[in-house]
Amino acid sequence: MLEAKESSGSGGKPMRKRFRVVLFLSLVLSCPSTQGQLTSPEPGLAKTNMDSLKPAPFTLVILPDTQFYSLQYPQIFTAQAKWIVDNKEEKSIVFVLHEGDITHNNTESEWQNANESISILDDVVPYALAPGNHDSGRNGNTRDTELFNTHFSLNRYQNLPTFGGVYEPDKMDNCYHLFSAGGVDWLILVLEFGPRDDVLTWANQMVADNPGRQVIILTHTYLYSDDTLHGSKASHKWNPHNYGLAGGTGGANDGVEMWDKLVRLHENISFVINGHILNDGVGRLVSVGDHGNQVYQILANYQMLKDGGSGWLRLMEFVPELKKVSVKTYSPHLDQYNTHEQHEFELEENVDFFDKSTTAVAPQSKLSNMWGDIKGL
Numbered sequence: 001m002l003e004a005k006e007s008s009g010s011g012g013k014p015m016r017k018r019f020r021v022v023l024f025l026s027l028v029l030s031c032p033s034t035q036g037q038l039t040s041p042e043p044g045l046a047k048t049n050m051d052s053l054k055p056a057p058f059t060l061v062i063l064p065d066t067q068f069y070s071l072q073y074p075q076i077f078t079a080q081a082k083w084i085v086d087n088k089e090e091k092s093i094v095f096v097l098h099e100g101d102i103t104h105n106n107t108e109s110e111w112q113n114a115n116e117s118i119s120i121l122d123d124v125v126p127y128a129l130a131p132g133n134h135d136s137g138r139n140g141n142t143r144d145t146e147l148f149n150t151h152f153s154l155n156r157y158q159n160l161p162t163f164g165g166v167y168e169p170d171k172m173d174n175c176y177h178l179f180s181a182g183g184v185d186w187l188i189l190v191l192e193f194g195p196r197d198d199v200l201t202w203a204n205q206m207v208a209d210n211p212g213r214q215v216i217i218l219t220h221t222y223l224y225s226d227d228t229l230h231g232s233k234a235s236h237k238w239n240p241h242n243y244g245l246a247g248g249t250g251g252a253n254d255g256v257e258m259w260d261k262l263v264r265l266h267e268n269i270s271f272v273i274n275g276h277i278l279n280d281g282v283g284r285l286v287s288v289g290d291h292g293n294q295v296y297q298i299l300a301n302y303q304m305l306k307d308g309g310s311g312w313l314r315l316m317e318f319v320p321e322l323k324k325v326s327v328k329t330y331s332p333h334l335d336q337y338n339t340h341e342q343h344e345f346e347l348e349e350n351v352d353f354f355d356k357s358t359t360a361v362a363p364q365s366k367l368s369n370m371w372g373d374i375k376g377l
């Protein structure tokens, strides 16, 4: 897979993979949430005070498929979680996103292993978990996620300030989280493996109901290792339609269908993050949605490597002041970075979501109402 490709989602308009930073844009313009203060400073306002008003850099951690850690190498999963906790302050880690296939055989002992590792994050850094095909029935033959929901229950998360709500009562398969960082309000939308049609209807509503938030979609499969949407070629393997769960009510949707039915439709969707795909396990694609917004779609999966993935995780480092996002790949197990261009790169310069205005996190009463509405679905 080549690093730089002309990218186009199914229906997305081609755009250059990289372009140079637009230097003439002042830092003032790049910081919408502090624009007022910086363009009209109080007389005598010290520079240090002005600097403190700039949106601070922050990091999201992506945990690719951990199925073999839960099955066979729980110490590697634990090393990842411990590293996140130990580096939370230094790297300003604000959220952890697990791409799914938390377990391999969906057994009680694997879930116990996973829980032991993930619990290290509890009360330290919020996280989102996307169930994969291996977390659902027996390798996705059904949408039975009872063990997932037993160990990572709604009850465990519903009172967290970052928790938004769920699609189905008492099920974490499809849910959303809220946080603010870098001067932007964010919404993480977690969608099940090959989401059903009704799940996409709900997802559309959630995104539309939160126009002031930039949305990160976290789902187990979406982008393929050839940098095209999963399902865009007949040669693509591991399509959700090829798993038993696709035969249930509501069917299943692959990457192409998710783009057409959800992702392309909303101006405020910025990212889609997924794992699942083997081959070289990495890919990225920048597409332009129907409203002209850039959508960054990133695949990372290391399960095929030594020891079930050698502990490789992804760091997405956001630098609002420079309108820059750097992606790095690091293994706490090996204490190494992988600096190959497929594993360490920057998103398009001048990423457009930093231009979006931001508001404070919705008041708790609003969240409660949203929660109440959703719970009844």
Ligand SMILES: [Zn+2]
Residues within 6 Å of the ligand: 101, 132, 133, 134, 220, 275, 276, 277
């Ligand atoms: Zn998978």
